[in-house]
Amino acid sequence: MGSTSEVGRRDLVKQAMALGLISVPTIGALTACASGGDDDNGGGAKGEKTEKNPLGVDKNAPLELLIFDGGFGTQYVEDDAAAYQKKYAKVTTGSTVKIQSKVQGRMAAGDPPDVINNSGDEAMDVPALIGQGQLADMTPLLNAPSIDAPSKTVAETLRPGTVEMGQYGDEKCYRMNIAYSVFGIWYSQKMLDDNGWEYPKTWDDMLAVCAEAKKAGIAGWTYTGVYPQYLGFSMLPMIGKVGGAEVLDAIDNFEPNAWKHDSVKSVLEAHYELYAKGYVLKGSGGWKHTESQTKWTEGKALFIPNGSWVENEAKDTTPDDFQMTVSPSPNLDSSDAMPFETIWAQAGEPYIVPAKAKNVNGGLEFLRHMLTKESAAGFTKLVSSLASVQGSEEGLELGTGLTSAIGLMDAAGENFLNPRFPDWYPTTWREHVVFVLGDMMKGDASPGEAVNKIQQIADDAAKDDSIKKYKH
Known part of the structure; x- marks a missing residue:
């Protein structure tokens, strides 16, 4: 988490309001988020869509990431970036504990990073960003075939409730949570x-x-x-x-x-x-x-x-x-x-792809790589947290804290709460x-x-x- 003071947080809220980031759409149904909708995210670099490149990534387009350097650190993202670069272009990774301070000016100027780990005490208000049309729809990612099991969509490989946490109405999904807390x-x-x-x-x-x-x-x-x-x-x-x-x-x-x-x-x-x-x-x-x-x-x-x-x-x-x-x-x-x-x-540690990013399709493809069992297992081993990919912790040697957390989920049965x-x-x-x-x-x-x-x-x-x- 971040370390911003109460005064600093409230100043940032005022700044966000000055930019007009204030509206919150209503929530839709889970199935609407995982299916249907327009699979073209508008501007940005594009490549040919093929069986091996279902999101149409331009293999020559660089990718810029901004990561929250909090409890999970940044190494897990750097590992995924190295894997992505083997197939696509160079990835540049930046990090901060103050996401909103770092990026809100760039968002307003129409020059945002391609992928943002929108976490911490200075996380940007996602409903407000949606109201301004500043976030890309992640339906194409959810409908794309899983890298692990191409017969399944990415959405079908995620833990229950993960897709719901990205729903903010408009029959679209706007954030992907890669952890499960x-x-x-x-x-x-x-x-x-x-x-x-x-x-x-x-x-x-x-x-x-x-x-x-x-x-x-x-x-x-x-x-x-x-x-x-x-x-x-x-x-x-x-x-x-x-x-x-x-x-x-x-x-x-x-x-x-x-x-x-x-x-x-x-x-x-x-x-x-x-x-x-x-x-x-x-x-x-x-x-x-x-x-x-x-x-x-x-x-x-x-x-x-x-x-x-x-x-x-x-x-x-x-x-x-x-x-x-x-x-x-x-x-x-x-x-x-x-x-x-x-x-x-619930699913947490949210990632967003700005609608005005230079490489929207590359951003979605990067998240598709993050949502493989290999990547999710690496995340769990590195940061001692469950991932939102079903079964990704199987066979891993876990710490006592995470082991007890899994035990709690097993014992809960259907008795889960999700205050929104x-x-x-x-x-x-x-x-x-x-x-x-x-x-x-x-x-x-x-x-x-x-x-x-x-x-x-x-x-x-x-x-x-x-x-x-x-x-x-």
């Missing part, structure tokens, strides 16, 4: 075992374990206060567990008073108890994600809400015997609507809602105050005609 509560299994503790399956048990940890001089929790969206990795799936997936759907749909549902109040009150009882590591509210992760791997806190990229991102500070593990958010109690095994997992508010309304979520959650976890707002503030934020966004709305 599992969100939850992360901890050292060794630390629990050494102290005779078990991972808590209910919130009362969570508080009990945190109380024991406090006696032993260990904080129960830490988190990143600079990027409080990480708190959502615990809170959002727990809201779904307590009240059912329909509560999250109501939030996504801007239904009246959705944030005032009893399950939302209960989950915020539960998390606030961590602060009120002194179970949160002091300083967490002011730390970046990497700082909180380091405190955690140093054994100063038991639990941290995070995603499955953390195993790679924190590898330099993680002891060899740490036994990094992830589990679902605990249930509130036995009356919850969904079982303990319920998790939030964070990616349907990224500005509302990342610039407003999550900072209220952060204030609550620092004791600057009560759970009741937080609920009221967030509901007001949602009400204001619902009335804002410049924000087009999604519906489940």
Whole structure:
């Protein structure tokens, strides 16, 4: 993730609005994204379409990539670039932790890179870019034959939900997520075992374990206060567990008073108890994600809400015997609507191809190469994250964190949640809602105050005609 300050983020949002990047189309059906539509992406370099070149790449056209240099690093992309160059022209790879700052001027000038890894805290607002016609449709990529199995389309080789995460209406797809992330509560299994503790399956048990940890001089929790969206990795799936997936759907749909549902109040009150009882590591509210992760791997806190990229991102500070593990958010109690095994997992690490890129077809072809089992397996081995290609992790030696994440998906069965508010309304979520959650976890707002503030934020966004709305 990036390291931009709150002021910097809000300045960037204002700049994006000044460019007119503000509209959000509605979502379409999965089948519409994976089939039909115009397979010609307009301008840019073009070659002859053949069985071996189904996207019509100009073999002499260079390709420019801009990669987010975050938790996954850039080596996996450089490996794919080397493979692409064996068949096509030279690939130039640039990297940054501040995608929007680096590229928004070029996007506005009509001179963007061919492929952008639109990730991190400064990721560009994809719905806004779509509203300006600045992104290429990826339907040709999805309809193209898989390099692994030409009898299948690329879309047919992807994990469930991967294509959906690229849907933003208009019967087209505009982003491809190459990773598959599992969100939850992360901890050292060794630390629990050494102290005779078990991972808590209910919130009362969570508080009990945190109380024991406090006696032993260990904080129960830490988190990143600079990027409080990480708190959502615990809170959002727990809201779904307590009240059912329909509560999250109501939030996504801007239904009246959705944030005032009893399950939302209960989950915020539960998390606030961590602060009120002194179970949160002091300083967490002011730390970046990497700082909180380091405190955690140093054994100063038991639990941290995070995603499955953390195993790679924190590898330099993680002891060899740490036994990094992830589990679902605990249930509130036995009356919850969904079982303990319920998790939030979805495709992530998005890539986009600008519509005005000089080599759109080459950009799509590069992504087709990334979505092979060989490339996806290389990604998993290198960065300890699942890829969005089905079965690409099979036969690999995996770390304890990723192994536990796969175990969670197996145990979940059909009990998966996919809250869309964070990616349907990224500005509302990342610039407003999550900072209220952060204030609550620092004791600057009560759970009741937080609920009221967030509901007001949602009400204001619902009335804002410049924000087009999604519906489940």
